[in-house]
Amino acid sequence: MRLLLISNSTNPGEPYLDYPKNEIKNFLGEAPVTALFIPYAAVTFSFDEYTSKVEERFSEIGHHVVGIHTAADPLKAIETASAIVVGGGNTWQLVRMMHDLELMPAIRRKVIAGIPYIGWSAGSNVACPSLRTTNDMPIVDPKGFDCMGLVPFQINPHYLDAHPEGHGGETREQRIEEFICANRNVYVVGLRESTILKYENGNLNLIGPRPARIFKSKHQPIELTSSDNFNFLME
Amino acid sequence: MRLLLISNSTNPGEPYLDYPKNEIKNFLGEAPVTALFIPYAAVTFSFDEYTSKVEERFSEIGHHVVGIHTAADPLKAIETASAIVVGGGNTWQLVRMMHDLELMPAIRRKVIAGIPYIGWSAGSNVACPSLRTTNDMPIVDPKGFDCMGLVPFQINPHYLDAHPEGHGGETREQRIEEFICANRNVYVVGLRESTILKYENGNLNLIGPRPARIFKSKHQPIELTSSDNFNFLME
Numbered sequence: 001m002r003l004l005l006i007s008n009s010t011n012p013g014e015p016y017l018d019y020p021k022n023e024i025k026n027f028l029g030e031a032p033v034t035a036l037f038i039p040y041a042a043v044t045f046s047f048d049e050y051t052s053k054v055e056e057r058f059s060e061i062g063h064h065v066v067g068i069h070t071a072a073d074p075l076k077a078i079e080t081a082s083a084i085v086v087g088g089g090n091t092w093q094l095v096r097m098m099h100d101l102e103l104m105p106a107i108r109r110k111v112i113a114g115i116p117y118i119g120w121s122a123g124s125n126v127a128c129p130s131l132r133t134t135n136d137m138p139i140v141d142p143k144g145f146d147c148m149g150l151v152p153f154q155i156n157p158h159y160l161d162a163h164p165e166g167h168g169g170e171t172r173e174q175r176i177e178e179f180i181c182a183n184r185n186v187y188v189v190g191l192r193e194s195t196i197l198k199y200e201n202g203n204l205n206l207i208g209p210r211p212a213r214i215f216k217s218k219h220q221p222i223e224l225t226s227s228d229n230f231n232f233l234m235e
Numbered sequence: 236m237r238l239l240l241i242s243n244s245t246n247p248g249e250p251y252l253d254y255p256k257n258e259i260k261n262f263l264g265e266a267p268v269t270a271l272f273i274p275y276a277a278v279t280f281s282f283d284e285y286t287s288k289v290e291e292r293f294s295e296i297g298h299h300v301v302g303i304h305t306a307a308d309p310l311k312a313i314e315t316a317s318a319i320v321v322g323g324g325n326t327w328q329l330v331r332m333m334h335d336l337e338l339m340p341a342i343r344r345k346v347i348a349g350i351p352y353i354g355w356s357a358g359s360n361v362a363c364p365s366l367r368t369t370n371d372m373p374i375v376d377p378k379g380f381d382c383m384g385l386v387p388f389q390i391n392p393h394y395l396d397a398h399p400e401g402h403g404g405e406t407r408e409q410r411i412e413e414f415i416c417a418n419r420n421v422y423v424v425g426l427r428e429s430t431i432l433k434y435e436n437g438n439l440n441l442i443g444p445r446p447a448r449i450f451k452s453k454h455q456p457i458e459l460t461s462s463d464n465f466n467f468l469m470e
Contacts (some may be wrong), residue, residue: 011403136410141380164397178325180376
């Protein structure tokens with residue numbers, strides 16, 4: 001199985017999907033790949049617009065995407081895909097559409113069989129057992145919280161330490177503490193901006209300049225960097 | 236119907252439930268009231284602890300709370316309650332427990348019949364038609380997104396304008412824009428910290444030093460202050 005699970009598409013002030021593009025390029029390899037793109041997390045702009053935006057960056061690195069929404073038979077498009085790319089946006093809408101179209105088991109089978117999977121933000125969330133560590137507003141009922149479980153732990157994308165000034169609500173860390181209190185056997189990886197989890201050759205590693213913060217019930221959170229081993233999370 | 240829907244319990248740096256206490260006092264009136272308190276949004280601390288913390292503040296203003304978790308029959312406790320208070324915490328756990336115990340229709344009946352309802356944060360969210368404008372992490376499946384619908388619009392508590400520095404995710408405004416895109420006939424009130432919506436005598440008003448930001452599909456967001464009329468939201 002090969003996974004590239006990216007926290008955020010874009011760093012503030014940078015072009016869309018710019019910082020992770022070289023990792024995507026290396027991950028997909030030298031030979032040009034046309035990946036199947038799942039744009040269903042887009043809410044306020046069209047799936048066509050989303051696919052074009054992603055294609056612009058992919059074509060820069062010698063690869064391409066085609067939107068699943070243009071396929072006559074989405075399940076068949078998955079069956080014949082050489083890579084799957086799931087973009088960010090609103091996790092709830094993404095999961096709802098993936099459930100309605102029954103995409104999750106099909107993608108799971110293909111990825112377990114070996115085709116590369118790339119996700120960012122919501123696209124990293126749906127690689128987890130459920131969407132229960134998303135930050136997004138639940139604008140629609142997803143008709144079930146379960147996701148693909150390509151990894152056995154939960155990712156919190158866009159993990160941030162900053163607490164907006166004057167905000168009287170819980171911090172991100174407090175929210176994850178609630179999660180592990182309600183879900184005692186699940187690890188949560190707080191994946192900070194500009195960082196990526198990569199799984200290949202049976203190894204899980206962190207890429208990027210910031211450590212990841214790992215949470216589990218009854219343990220102090222720990223900070224692991226790109227030189228640490230993350231394989232315990234896959235057990 | 237009488238509602239006091241509070242954005243946040245506590246302003247940063249202040250004691251718990253301090254800033255809204257005089258509004259709560261006025262809302263409940265001169266005669267001492269012992270309100271039924273719903274502490275089920277607490278995740279990382281006990282319902283007893285939560286109830287004590289709220290009782291401390293209520294007793295300062297001549298009123299009291301008793302936790303519903305101590306009642307042998309929660310539905311009977313609602314039937315005989317003279318006021319209902321729903322505290323903040325994690326909306327998802329709150330809604331799950333309210334659904335499991337079938338509290339929502341019972342509270343709704345009593346509040347429509349005239350007993351005062353006070354909520355803050357998650358407690359304001361559950362007064363809305365659904366939980367779909369919560370900011371909280373979905374740590375448990377609530378077994379249904381529907382809430383009490385005491386008001387016909389959605390509240391986004393802790394509405395904030397600030398975007399944490401370095402954060403590559405969507406702003407709160409962008410999230411609400413997604414909501415109104417997916418839910419075209421629903422108003423959303425971005426309720427900023429230190430502000431309260433009060434409904435009584437058939438009038439909905441804002442209390443507090445900051446305007447509320449009102450969102451609806453295909454309209455520019457508007458800012459309304461404590462001197463504006465909010466009654467259109469109840470139609």
